[in-house]
Amino acid sequence: MSQPHRFPTIDDRLFLQSVSRALDVIEAYAASPRPMSLGEIAEAAGINKSAAQRIGQTLLSRGYLEQTETGRLKLGRLFLDRSFDYLRSNELIERATPVLTDLRKAAEERVDLSLFDPVNDSLSIVYATRMQSKRETFYATLAGRRQPTYATSGGRACLALLPDEEVDDILARSVITRLTPKTETDLETIRAAVMQARADGYCLGVEQALLGEIALAAAIRDRNGRPIGAVHIAGSLSEWTEPDFRRRFAPMAMEAAGALSGG
Structure with a gap:
């Protein structure tokens, strides 16, 4: 079981729900690092299927998700670039x-x-x-x-x-x-x-x-x-x-x- 997260509190007026939901989609792969359908992504991220589709397509267009031959979505290789950026910084x-x-x-x-x-x-x-x-x-x-x-x-x-x-x-x-x-x-x-x-x-x-x-x-x-x-x-x-x-x-x-x- 993972440890609970308690990140710094910020002003609610500065909180972007759309960004948070996109991160929820990315983090859904932590528990199940395999290609997922939109329905599976929606369930794992706690969002509806319409939101999963919009977020999934956006991340796909930016390279943070990739599509398998069966149409499922998996984490993209671009995450390795961001890991590299963190490690060198x-x-x-x-x-x-x-x-x-x-x-x-x-x-x-x-x-x-x-x-x-x-x-x-x-x-x-x-x-x-x-x-x-x-x-x-x-x-x-x-x-x-x-x-x-x-x-x-x-x-x-x-x-x-x-x-x-x-x-x-x-x-x-x-x-x-x-x-x-x-x-x-x-x-x-x-x-x-x-x-x-x-x-x-x-x-x-x-x-x-x-x-x-x-x-x-x-x-x-x-x-x-x-x-x-x-x-x-x-x-x-x-x-x-x-x-x-x-x-x-x-x-x-x-x-x-x-x-x-x-x-």
């Missing part, structure tokens, strides 16, 4: 790339950069860079994947930089579900992991977001000491014990995160 991603490249060579395991997302109410992190290792699942290689803050080593490392009252508020507003059978769902257990990360300077998670995975992350701070992202190192439990993984990679992750902090 983000200063942290630009600064992090050489640091992560060196870290990937030294670690010989998957290295990720995640962004903490206070605009999206701090309930999730989103992976901006993913440098894969010798074996990966498909989704673990894709930038743009969003995961709940409470269940990820990077999210918990970011929470560790926040005051206790903010941590408690974020956890209270999170939709706590299992991403794997091993995901911790008890709030006190999650909070204890955050406090341990605060003491250690990094967070380690075992099979919290992906079965068979052990992952360690250290948070990146802004000039005020607030979390803006995290450096992750992830490996396989078939190759690493928890103590060995911690001993090997905690210093690397913390060093990389420190190099990227304060910028």
Whole structure:
């Protein structure tokens, strides 16, 4: 289950309903990333079929939707252009790339950069860079994947930089579900992991977001000491014990995160 969104409140007089509905159509593909008919789009986006047709044709004319041979609509390749625009416009991603490249060579395991997302109410992190290792699942290689803050080593490392009252508020507003059978769902257990990360300077998670995975992350701070992202190192439990993984990679992750902090 996805985390609820609570974006900044704006003056209702400045809100364009037509733009919002167009975004609803685009976001309908998040739950079902497959070609859809106009009826399916209307149902998924919560709009009527006439509005779905107008919006769908507009997005089709601009390249943000593409049409299949059967007439269904799917996400267009133009979204890759906009992803590229975002990635190259983000200063942290630009600064992090050489640091992560060196870290990937030294670690010989998957290295990720995640962004903490206070605009999206701090309930999730989103992976901006993913440098894969010798074996990966498909989704673990894709930038743009969003995961709940409470269940990820990077999210918990970011929470560790926040005051206790903010941590408690974020956890209270999170939709706590299992991403794997091993995901911790008890709030006190999650909070204890955050406090341990605060003491250690990094967070380690075992099979919290992906079965068979052990992952360690250290948070990146802004000039005020607030979390803006995290450096992750992830490996396989078939190759690493928890103590060995911690001993090997905690210093690397913390060093990389420190190099990227304060910028």
